Amino acid sequence: MAAVTTESLAAVQRELAESVAQADLEVAEELFAALDVLDSSAGLRRSLTDPSRRPEDRAAMVRRLFGSQVKSTTASVLEALVTRRWSRERDLGDAVEIMAVIVVAGQAEREGLRGLEDLESALLDFRRTVASSHEVQRALTDSQAGADSKQQLAARLTPGVSAQARLLIDRAVTKPRGLRPTQLVERFTEQIAERQQRWIAQVTVAKELDPAYVQRLGASLDRYFGRELKLDVVVDPAVVGGIRVQVGDEVVDSTVAAKLNDLHRKLAS
Structure with missing residues (x-):
């Protein structure tokens, strides 16, 4: 990430550290849903990252879009992110994704180091399983296959994992954002490892x-x-x-x- 983006993300993490640390998985799910909206509209991304707009105007736009539909913590994260400056439009979406993963990791962290280790292990096991089978890789990257079928396959490959791991794995197989599912899982894993x-x-x-x-x-x-x-x-x-x-x-x-x-x-x- 460029310096401006790195500084903006770090500032939001510091500003909301306490509330994000106590957030539940519903907040992570809402952040991922907001990311889907951002990814689907280049015009919206431009509006929310436009430096010529006042930060408070960008925050007001987020409140109109998401405020009544999401939890207060989710809204606070989104408002804090759009009031910052970003090197590229896409960096805003990447930052939303990172904050969602931080929420997931924070819930695992409340269980202690063991919770983080279990989450990381589940993600690594999934990545290894998929990487070992060309058939599974094709099934998870098939553009004609529906999200439900990919989730069902992922569930068969990773039975018994935590709700935190299930959310991140499902995200990787249904919304990989231009990456292979294993690549996105690897990115999630790096964030978990850093938190450990x-x-x-x-x-x-x-x-x-x-x-x-x-x-x-x-x-x-x-x-x-x-x-x-x-x-x-x-x-x-x-x-x-x-x-x-x-x-x-x-x-x-x-x-x-x-x-x-x-x-x-x-x-x-």
Whole structure:
């Protein structure tokens, strides 16, 4: 994505983080339905991304189109998106899709890391199953086949998956947006994997840690970050001593190497 689009999407995610984190699958379904409307009308996309229109006018257009038909959280997401600037008209639709996947992932995340892992595994299993059969690939990309038949086939291939996984898989096989279903599922999977990093603490140390210490460290990090984390311990002698912890974008670095680098910067200034 171009810089303008990336910044706009990040701003909306920050602005609505709390409400989106608590949204249910109905919000994701409504966002996907709104995406279908956007994808079906080039004129609408131009109107909602036209920088010459005032942001409040674009938001008012969204309210007229969707306001009475969708939940308040869905409307808030759509209004926030159309008030931002986008590098291309299509980027608005891509952003709606990303927000829908974030809602799905957020519901899985409320079940903890296991929920995200199960969602990712279901998507990967579907992708592998489809990729292994040319017959299945043809059936899912057949332009003459109806959406219902594709959903039924997908359901037979992935029995017992969660409601979150079912929504994303059904979306991929019925509305792939110019991609192959496996390509769209791969895109969804990348977003889920990125979100999982919020639950994985990458711990870098100079030498192997005692198991008892790792257990105590894990409990301390759980309290510090406010969630139950999965520790990924990496031994790197270059850190000399101390410990470096990264959870998502947040880094706590108390290694000797980091302190020496900081000292060198201060001496050089």
